[in-house]
Amino acid sequence: MALCACSFPAIISCAASEPQKSTPFASHLLCGSDLGFHPLFKLNQVKKRPGGVYASLSGGAEYYAQRPATPLLDTINYPIHMKNLSVKELKQLADELRSDVIFNVSKTGGHLGSSLGVVELTVALHYVFNAPRDKILWDVGHQSYPHKILTGRRDKMHTMRQTNGLAGFTKRSESEYDCFGTGHSSTTISAGLGMAVGRDLKGERNHVVAVIGDGAMTAGQAYEAMNNAGYLDSDMIVILNDNKQVSLPTATLDGPIPPVGALSSALSRLQSNRPLRELREVAKGVTKQIGGPMHELAAKVDEYARGMISGSGSTLFEELGLYYIGPVDGHNIDDLVSILKEVKTTKTTGPVLIHVVTEKGRGYPYAERADDKYHGVVKFDPATGKQFKGSSVTQSYTTYFAEALIAEAEADKNIVAIHAAMGGGTGLNLFLRRFPQRCFDVGIAEQHAVTFAAGLACEGLKPFCAIYSSFMQRAYDQVVHDVDLQKLPVRFAMDRAGLVGADGPTHCGAFDVTFMACLPNMVVMAPSDEAELFHMVATAAAIDDRPSCFRYPRGNGIGVQLPTGNKGVPLEIGKGRVPIEGERVALLGYGTAVQSCLAAASLLASHGLKPTVADARFCKPLDHSLIRGLAKAHEVLITVEEGSIGGFGSHVAQFLALDALLDGKVKWRPLVLPDQYIDHGSPADQFAQAGLTPSHIAATVFNVLGQKREALQIMSARN
Amino acid sequence: MRCGYGLAALPGTDARFFSPETPFLRLPRTVHPTRIKFGSFKIRAKIDEARKEVSFYELLGISETGTLLEIKLAYKQLARKYHPDVSPLDRVEENTERFIRVQEAYETLSDPRRRALYDKDLALGLHLAFSARRRYQHDEDLEDRNEWRNRWQSQLSELKRKSMNRDAGGNMSWGARMRRQREELSKEL
Numbered sequence: 001m002a003l004c005a006c007s008f009p010a011i012i013s014c015a016a017s018e019p020q021k022s023t024p025f026a027s028h029l030l031c032g033s034d035l036g037f038h039p040l041f042k043l044n045q046v047k048k049r050p051g052g053v054y055a056s057l058s059g060g061a062e063y064y065a066q067r068p069a070t071p072l073l074d075t076i077n078y079p080i081h082m083k084n085l086s087v088k089e090l091k092q093l094a095d096e097l098r099s100d101v102i103f104n105v106s107k108t109g110g111h112l113g114s115s116l117g118v119v120e121l122t123v124a125l126h127y128v129f130n131a132p133r134d135k136i137l138w139d140v141g142h143q144s145y146p147h148k149i150l151t152g153r154r155d156k157m158h159t160m161r162q163t164n165g166l167a168g169f170t171k172r173s174e175s176e177y178d179c180f181g182t183g184h185s186s187t188t189i190s191a192g193l194g195m196a197v198g199r200d201l202k203g204e205r206n207h208v209v210a211v212i213g214d215g216a217m218t219a220g221q222a223y224e225a226m227n228n229a230g231y232l233d234s235d236m237i238v239i240l241n242d243n244k245q246v247s248l249p250t251a252t253l254d255g256p257i258p259p260v261g262a263l264s265s266a267l268s269r270l271q272s273n274r275p276l277r278e279l280r281e282v283a284k285g286v287t288k289q290i291g292g293p294m295h296e297l298a299a300k301v302d303e304y305a306r307g308m309i310s311g312s313g314s315t316l317f318e319e320l321g322l323y324y325i326g327p328v329d330g331h332n333i334d335d336l337v338s339i340l341k342e343v344k345t346t347k348t349t350g351p352v353l354i355h356v357v358t359e360k361g362r363g364y365p366y367a368e369r370a371d372d373k374y375h376g377v378v379k380f381d382p383a384t385g386k387q388f389k390g391s392s393v394t395q396s397y398t399t400y401f402a403e404a405l406i407a408e409a410e411a412d413k414n415i416v417a418i419h420a421a422m423g424g425g426t427g428l429n430l431f432l433r434r435f436p437q438r439c440f441d442v443g444i445a446e447q448h449a450v451t452f453a454a455g456l457a458c459e460g461l462k463p464f465c466a467i468y469s470s471f472m473q474r475a476y477d478q479v480v481h482d483v484d485l486q487k488l489p490v491r492f493a494m495d496r497a498g499l500v501g502a503d504g505p506t507h508c509g510a511f512d513v514t515f516m517a518c519l520p521n522m523v524v525m526a527p528s529d530e531a532e533l534f535h536m537v538a539t540a541a542a543i544d545d546r547p548s549c550f551r552y553p554r555g556n557g558i559g560v561q562l563p564t565g566n567k568g569v570p571l572e573i574g575k576g577r578v579p580i581e582g583e584r585v586a587l588l589g590y591g592t593a594v595q596s597c598l599a600a601a602s603l604l605a606s607h608g609l610k611p612t613v614a615d616a617r618f619c620k621p622l623d624h625s626l627i628r629g630l631a632k633a634h635e636v637l638i639t640v641e642e643g644s645i646g647g648f649g650s651h652v653a654q655f656l657a658l659d660a661l662l663d664g665k666v667k668w669r670p671l672v673l674p675d676q677y678i679d680h681g682s683p684a685d686q687f688a689q690a691g692l693t694p695s696h697i698a699a700t701v702f703n704v705l706g707q708k709r710e711a712l713q714i715m716s717a718r719n
Numbered sequence: 720m721r722c723g724y725g726l727a728a729l730p731g732t733d734a735r736f737f738s739p740e741t742p743f744l745r746l747p748r749t750v751h752p753t754r755i756k757f758g759s760f761k762i763r764a765k766i767d768e769a770r771k772e773v774s775f776y777e778l779l780g781i782s783e784t785g786t787l788l789e790i791k792l793a794y795k796q797l798a799r800k801y802h803p804d805v806s807p808l809d810r811v812e813e814n815t816e817r818f819i820r821v822q823e824a825y826e827t828l829s830d831p832r833r834r835a836l837y838d839k840d841l842a843l844g845l846h847l848a849f850s851a852r853r854r855y856q857h858d859e860d861l862e863d864r865n866e867w868r869n870r871w872q873s874q875l876s877e878l879k880r881k882s883m884n885r886d887a888g889g890n891m892s893w894g895a896r897m898r899r900q901r902e903e904l905s906k907e908l
Contacts (some may be wrong), residue, residue: 065877131732172784197893200894200898200901201897203900203901205902207808230896231892231893232892232896233890233892234893234894234896235894235898323874323878323881324874325871325875325878326867326870326871326874327867327870327871327872328871329864329867332864335871339871339875340876342878342879343875343878346882347882348882348885348895348898349878349885350885350892350894352878384751467889516877549815597766655867694786
């Protein structure tokens with residue numbers, strides 16, 4: 001809930017008396033003469049805290065430059081150390097925790113806004129409940145930084161999202177306080193219910209608390225879980241963290257955007273419902289007077305009145321069987337602690353939903369003001385909020401995809417784009433700006449997005465579904481049953497294919513080649529560089545009789561020449577290309593693995609080998625003549641892809657076998673992602689662990705040729 | 720957002736938040752040749768009064784269904800026209816006034832949420848000055864918080880009351896049965 005921008009003299013007095021509350025400033029909108037207020041106002045505001053030495057603000061900067069002292073937080077290693085604090089000290093702890101989060105993220109990068117919004121909630125939860133016996137689940141997990149700091153991982157926060165460091169989401173193998181691994185959204189109510197039922201079956205008495213955001217509430221799984229929870233009537237607490245941010249990056253390129261979906265307005269109505277209260281008070285007065293046995297009847301009346309008069313949102317939860325409490329100010333520790341204590345001490349509650357209203361990015365002025373609330377940031381300077389974004393000659397594949405799609409859509413007015421609450425991540429915010437009527441954000445609902453696209457395709461439109469490779473897993477049945485079975489021409493643009501770096505295995509797109517290429521009607525392709533991506537977008541736009549998909553990784557392009565006007569040329573379906581002709585050894589890559597093959601080729605060249613490098617372009621339909629030619633003309637054939645087993649390599653194997661090419665003398669070896677989940681880390685580290693670096697490819701070649709010494713040389717030369 | 724704004728912004732209660740301009744208008748109006756600070760009561764009074772007549776859309780010269788782009792263009796044009804630095808000396812006061820109004824109009828209309836609120840007010844026939852609304856909103860926010868507290872306190876007491884006889888014999892939900900089972904087991908021990 002956005003607080004107003006207050007700049008009137010009358011307000012300063014009340015703000016100064018409540019130093020914890022920080023009012024956001026839309027300073028870029030206020031006219032020049034007013035700006036005189038701001039630095040002074042800020043300096044007055046952040047100061048007063050009981051005891052302790054604090055760094056002071058220099059004029060102009062709106063936050064500390066040096067990490068402030070955190071005397072109280074220094075005494076907390078685990079939640080049990082918090083149990084003796086007073087509520088006043090909890091407030092101080094929350095402030096210190098907030099500054100700790102900001103300074104940690106400023107050094108490592110990561111998710112900032114969401115963590116800042118739940119600082120008070122985290123403190124209250126750990127104060128009232130007894131983790132790890134009581135289970136606290138964090139949906140998505142990107143807001144779990146304060147939780148990690150309070151649960152024994154403060155000293156490791158500098159390794160956040162790095163190789164062998166803390167994961168950016170909750171992870172069971174990392175700590176016993178992380179009771180469920182998250183990364184994709186909307187899973188905690190389901191998991192929490194499972195834990196509650198398990199507890200009941202074993203006769204235990206611990207509490208289960210599932211924290212879920214309003215964005216995650218737009219996914220169907222949340223309703224499935226609530227429906228089941230209401231039916232089973234097991235004791236559990238669901239905390240709905242409502243900050244009115246449904247999509248990421250919570251803004252378009254031009255400014256803030258109201259949340260997607262009808263649910264958000266229902267939640268807003270809940271927050272602002274006045275007339276209800278008066279009527280209920282009256283009703284209560286009446287029942288008090290009646291008293292005695294009439295109380296039962298009166299209680300029933302009260303319940304019906306509540307259902308009828310309260311905002312329709314709370315009735316929704318009540319209908320599903322969850323007892324609704326709220327809305328509650330999520331930044332007021334007093335309120336949170338008293339509510340949680342009350343609910344904790346009440347026996348036999350059944351499922352309870354506490355509607356907590358927070359502000360994303362709260363407590364860090366730059367985050368509060370930013371359109372994207374500093375959801376995901378790289379390293380930044382805490383005092384000025386400036387992020388240290390590296391500069392690059394090329395842009396990301398995401399941007400290239402958006403530009404390609406815009407160029408196609410200029411030419412063809414039937415092209416529409418669909419994404420699931422990921423306008424920034426898929427680049428479709430660019431498309432939205434250009435074609436506001438043709439871009440659809442459906443909220444976190446990948447399944448609906450795919451079937452929605454299928455419906456659009458029925459009407460003759462050309463839908464492009466931009467969903468991350470790993471989120472496509474959610475919509476698999478819809479892809480098979482609603483799209484592929486009926487042969488509807490829906491185009492799937494799968495970003496973040498392959499290894500993704502700091503986000504780790506929860507976001508890794510390892511399986512999309514496997515699960516897309518086994519579908520009978522799907523055309524499956526992958527570009528090896530950004531120019532190929534432009535051509536493949538054009539190709540997908542041109543394929544109008546069957547579904548198609550293409551995948552591209554996280555990261556920037558390599559710097560090839562782009563087609564003029566960003567308009568690609570449709571490729572011939574089922575035809576690959578051969579960038580380098582050679583002999584004896586053939587490296588057949590799929591997607592950006594071709595770049596690794598090219599690098600491996602130059603490594604091999606220094607050892608006197610001149611391999612052929614081929615780009616398959618299509619996994620389905622395979623370029624049979626290309627593969628036949630490679631198998632017949634070379635001694636060694638190595639296929640490389642950034643995907644799991646069952647993908648490109650397996651399709652090649654199938655073809656080789658059926659075509660009797662394996663009966664000959666060619667030695668074929670596949671290089672795929674290994675049969676394990678690769679942990680988060682830098683992309684280079686991940687590739688090394690997966691065994692897909694150019695050195696690995698070259699070493700494999702030598703191993704197959706029997707030249708073990710050269711293989712070892714190459715592997716030890718890399719570093 | 721269907722909320723209490725419509726109720727409380729009636730002319731009668733409006734006066735509670737709105738600075739009454741009549742006392743200030745009685746002060747002699749002096750024309751300053753130099754720039755006037757925004758905090759001055761006189762200018763604020765004049766602005767408040769003037770604002771009541773013209774809607775933000777009319778002020779910017781666009782239709783009520785104008786897009787963000789149109790709003791931006793209109794704002795830029797008018798801002799350039801009325802900025803105190805570029806206005807002729809005799810028109811400075813008037814232009815500053817206009818400039819401030821235009822800027823408020825832009826602030827409100829460019830934020831989709833604020834625009835939605837404003838459109839609603841407009842439909843109800845109110846031209847609430849942005850300044851008044853801001854103050855009003857803050858007070859409302861504080862009131863809201865108290866409102867919320869009362870609400871959840873009553874919800875909590877309700878919850879406690881309900882949980883008393885929740886697991887009475889009649890309740891056959893899975894959870895109730897498990898809880899009864901657990902209670903019986905612990906009684907035996």
